Amino acid sequence: MNLFGVLEVSASALGAERMRAEVVASNLANAESTRTPEGGPYRRREVIFASRKPAFALALAQAGGGAAGLNPAGGAAAMPGTAKLNAGSVGVQARAVVEDTAPPLMRYEPGHPDADANGYVAYPNVNPASEMADLMGASRSYEMNVSAISATKQMIQQSLEILK
Amino acid sequence: MSLTETPLMDSLARFLDLAAYRQQIVSANIANIDTPGYHALDINFQQELSKALADSQAEIAPETRQVPGLVERPDGNNVSLDREGLLLGQTQLQFSTGVALLRSELRRVSMAIEEGKGQ
Numbered sequence: 531m532n533l534f535g536v537l538e539v540s541a542s543a544l545g546a547e548r549m550r551a552e553v554v555a556s557n558l559a560n561a562e563s564t565r566t567p568e569g570g571p572y573r574r575r576e577v578i579f580a581s582r583k584p585a586f587a588l589a590l591a592q593a594g595g596g597a598a599g600l601n602p603a604g605g606a607a608a609m610p611g612t613a614k615l616n617a618g619s620v621g622v623q624a625r626a627v628v629e630d631t632a633p634p635l636m637r638y639e640p641g642h643p644d645a646d647a648n649g650y651v652a653y654p655n656v657n658p659a660s661e662m663a664d665l666m667g668a669s670r671s672y673e674m675n676v677s678a679i680s681a682t683k684q685m686i687q688q689s690l691e692i693l694k
Numbered sequence: 695m696s697l698t699e700t701p702l703m704d705s706l707a708r709f710l711d712l713a714a715y716r717q718q719i720v721s722a723n724i725a726n727i728d729t730p731g732y733h734a735l736d737i738n739f740q741q742e743l744s745k746a747l748a749d750s751q752a753e754i755a756p757e758t759r760q761v762p763g764l765v766e767r768p769d770g771n772n773v774s775l776d777r778e779g780l781l782l783g784q785t786q787l788q789f790s791t792g793v794a795l796l797r798s799e800l801r802r803v804s805m806a807i808e809e810g811k812g813q
Contacts, residue, residue: 533717535718536717536718536721539718539721539725540724540725542725543725546725550728578730579726579728579729580729581726581729620722620725620726621722621725622725622729668728674724674775674778675725677782678724678725678782681717681782681785681786682721684786685714685717688790688793689710689793691793691797692793692800
């Protein structure tokens with residue numbers, strides 16, 4: 531196991547959190563969109579997170595690389611004296627973007643071009659308050675992972691100091 | 695063990711290895727702070743270190759386990775930001791200590807070599 535693998539774990543979280551923030555931005559931008567290419571009003575989207583093994587370690591194991599310490603559990607035996615990557619050490623990925631199934635908000639606007647026979651317009655079910663809370667959550671998690679990256683970077687920097 | 699490789703160096707190398715390992719686990723916990731159903735993992739540092747120091751030939755394969763006593767959120771995730779933040783700092787300092795000790799040990803060996811040159 532090496533410290534560069536740790537960077538990959540944190541980097542995966544940065545990507546996932548960024549995607550979450552992008553989806554929130556798209557929800558807020560489309561809060562009033564009554565038309566979409568699929569027809570009907572825009573539907574609120576949400577990101578599903580799932581944990582995963584770091585891609586590099588997996589690729590290396592699949593390529594048969596017996597490099598010390600990078601084997602995920604179940605791979606070839608690690609070199610003696612080096613810690614092997616544990617099955618528990620996993621990154622994260624935005625597995626899917628799903629649409630909210632909640633019914634659209636019906637507003638009475640008879641003059642609107644998208645109004646139905648009764649004069650109601652279907653608006654996206656986007657709640658700005660909850661979207662903002664989600665955005666803040668994504669931003670804070672992003673920051674936390676940046677801190678983890680700085681800490682790891684400093685540790686790598688220090689190991690290089692041994693050489694001097 | 696050779697002339698230029700003291701037992702302390704070997705111990706420190708293992709200490710650093712273990713600290714780096716823990717850093718990975720803490721980073722993984724932080725990365726998965728929003729993953730539904732994820733449970734925080736950790737190693738028993740003291741126990742793993744004494745295990746690693748007892749047998750210098752053994753492979754370092756720490757036992758990771760779920761951290762007991764953490765409050766689980768409604769989505770099944772129990773990662774505590776405070777705990778992980780604290781561990782992040784702690785592990786970093788442990789690593790720094792290990793590196794500083796290793797450097798001083800190397801300097802000592804180098805000093806011994808330099809002294810021999812005078813004759």
